[in-house]
Amino acid sequence: MSQSPLTLSSERSFSSALLFAGIILVGANLRAAITVVGPVLSDIRASTGISDSAAGWLNALPLLIFALLAPAAPKMAARWGMERVIGLALALLVAGISWRSTGGSIGLWGGTCILGAAIAFCNVLLPALAKRSFPAKAARVIGGYAAMMGVIAAIASGAAVMLANGDTEGWRRALGAWAVLAVIALLVWLPQLRTGTRPAHTRLAALDPHPEQYRSPWNSSTGWQVALFMGLHSTVFYVLVDWFPAYAQTVGISASMAGRCLFVYQCIAVLANLSMTIIIPRVKDQRGLGLLCSVLILAGVSGLYYQPAQAMLWLVLAGMGAGIAMVVCLSLFNLRSQGHSQATALSGMAQCIGYLMAAAGPALVGLAVQYTHQWAVPFSFLMGLAATQIVVSVLAGRNRTIG
Numbered sequence: 392m393s394q395s396p397l398t399l400s401s402e403r404s405f406s407s408a409l410l411f412a413g414i415i416l417v418g419a420n421l422r423a424a425i426t427v428v429g430p431v432l433s434d435i436r437a438s439t440g441i442s443d444s445a446a447g448w449l450n451a452l453p454l455l456i457f458a459l460l461a462p463a464a465p466k467m468a469a470r471w472g473m474e475r476v477i478g479l480a481l482a483l484l485v486a487g488i489s490w491r492s493t494g495g496s497i498g499l500w501g502g503t504c505i506l507g508a509a510i511a512f513c514n515v516l517l518p519a520l521a522k523r524s525f526p527a528k529a530a531r532v533i534g535g536y537a538a539m540m541g542v543i544a545a546i547a548s549g550a551a552v553m554l555a556n557g558d559t560e561g562w563r564r565a566l567g568a569w570a571v572l573a574v575i576a577l578l579v580w581l582p583q584l585r586t587g588t589r590p591a592h593t594r595l596a597a598l599d600p601h602p603e604q605y606r607s608p609w610n611s612s613t614g615w616q617v618a619l620f621m622g623l624h625s626t627v628f629y630v631l632v633d634w635f636p637a638y639a640q641t642v643g644i645s646a647s648m649a650g651r652c653l654f655v656y657q658c659i660a661v662l663a664n665l666s667m668t669i670i671i672p673r674v675k676d677q678r679g680l681g682l683l684c685s686v687l688i689l690a691g692v693s694g695l696y697y698q699p700a701q702a703m704l705w706l707v708l709a710g711m712g713a714g715i716a717m718v719v720c721l722s723l724f725n726l727r728s729q730g731h732s733q734a735t736a737l738s739g740m741a742q743c744i745g746y747l748m749a750a751a752g753p754a755l756v757g758l759a760v761q762y763t764h765q766w767a768v769p770f771s772f773l774m775g776l777a778a779t780q781i782v783v784s785v786l787a788g789r790n791r792t793i794g
Contacts, residue, residue: 406582407524407525409579409582409583410524410583411525411535413576413579413580413583414517414520414521414532414536415535415536416539416575416579416580417477417481417513417517417536417576417580418513418517418535418537418539418540419536419539419542419543419572419576420481420484420510420513420569420572420573420576421513421514421540422540422541422543423543423544423547423572424453424484424487424488424506424510424547424566425510425544425629425632426544426545426547426632426657427547427551427565427566428449428450428551428566429548429632429633429634429635429636429653430548430549430551430565430636430646430650430653431555431561431562431565432446432450432633432636433636433637433646434555434561435449435499435562437559438559438560438562439499442761443757443760443761444754444757444758445757447633447753447754447756447757447758448754448757449499449500449503450629450633450634450757451629451750451751451752451753451754452504452750453503453510454507454629454746454747454750454752454753455746455747455750456504456507456508457507457514457742457743457746457749457750458742458743458744458745458746458747458749458750459511460508460511461511461514461515461738461742461746462739462740462743463739464476464512464514464515464516464738464739465515465732465736465738468735469732473516473519473520473523474520474580474584475584476512476516477512477516477517477520477580477583478577478580478581478583478584479512480508480510480513481509481513481576481577481580482577483506483509484505484506484509484510484577485570485573485574485577486502486505487502487503487504487505487506487507487508487509488502488506488566488567488573489567489570491503491505491506491566491567492563492564492566493563493567511746514738514746515738515742516735516738518533518721518725518734518738519724519725519732519734519735519738520731521533521536521725522724522725522734523731529722530668530672530722531668531672533668533718533721533722533725534664534665534667534668534718534722535668537664537718537721538661538664538665538668541658541664541714541717542658542661544657545653545656548632548650548653549651549657550565551565551650552565552646552647552650554568606733607736608728608733608736608737608740608741609740611793613792613793614727614740614741614793615744616783616786616787617723617724617727617737617741617787618741618743618744618745619744619745619748619783619787620681620716620720620723620741620745620780620784620787621720621741621742621744621745621746622744622745622746622748622749623748623776623777623779623783623784624684624685624688624712624713624716624717625746625748625749626748626749626751626776627688627709627713627752627773627776627777627780628713628717628749629749629752629753630753630756630773631653631656631692631706631709631773632653632656633753633756634756634757634760635649635652635653635656635695635706636649636650636653637760638695638699638766638769639699639702641766642699642700644699644702652702652706653706655703655707655710656706656707656709657710658710659706659707659714660711660713660714660717661714662711662714663711663714663715663718664714664717666714666715667680667715667718667719667722671718671719675790676788676790677719677784677787677788677790678785678788678789679788680788681716681780681783681784681787681788682781682785682788684712684713684714684715684716684784685712685780685784686712686781687708687711687715688709688713688716689712689774689777689778689780690705690709690712691705691706691709691710692705692770692774692777693705693770694708696766696767696770720741720745723741723787723788724737724738726792727787727792727793728792729792729793733793737793752772755769756769756772
């Protein structure tokens, strides 16, 4: 017995709503497991005995894994379907968070590797899934999950010290709590595993009929501009999230105040995320937005070094810049590509190059602090990155596609 058009329409609406909810929940899990580390890093060092440079590598490891696995995500999605790969990634995320927070030294490093791999696949595939499933509203979907990602990241950072509660091993509780959110996302995502099993050459071909004819972003100056934009703003973001609490202590800011500053930083970034969902579809190119976010980030990191007493003000400016940059970058994966296959390839490339740069940032800062015992070199590094981003973001923001 055939179904009525009204019934079919209702089922499609429900499926779309469930997919949208799943995307938002997956996005909510993409940064909390990382931003929670910074505020309790001193507790982790005290508990495990790792050095400052090792702590820097602990922060950098997920980003390095993002970079190494990003190129593999498009190939896995083409073979098994984006929904299945994301479902597998969520299961790995639950396992990685749990192992990191309950295991010994091996669990700390091994769990970090596993959760980094899980987030890497989701990072690459979510923008392309938004373009494929919500082509007319991709920018809003991306802005929505980016905002949720920022909200939960801010909560994770702000609540870490409270969850640790001054206990020597309390950092395990602070890190492990976020497995619950990953489980919720996995449960909501399960229905997608039934509908997302067909790879690119079947169901997706109707939307992307000739993916093999598209130019590789690796051979395009536009692709490299987007990738560098991704890397520059991501490096500054992760260095601030990972190392601001340690810097704050050296300039007389308490651990609790540093946590509040980071919370505000990420909340402001969320507000900027949300504003971009309205602004991006209304502008003909993204040069002005790229310039704005870069100048805000440069002003923020410069102010933190030269006037640290006003840290909250400078982190508000840097948070505005970070929030704008994140959504603009994610949107550029779609705006600079033709079809979701090329968008997935550009996303994989940009996140490979971008997170390779971002992975080096916290590690280099850790080495600089360990060997110089001061912060002039790290902040000169951050200011140089932000200044370079001004040029790169304007180039990436021009209204053109890879071809």
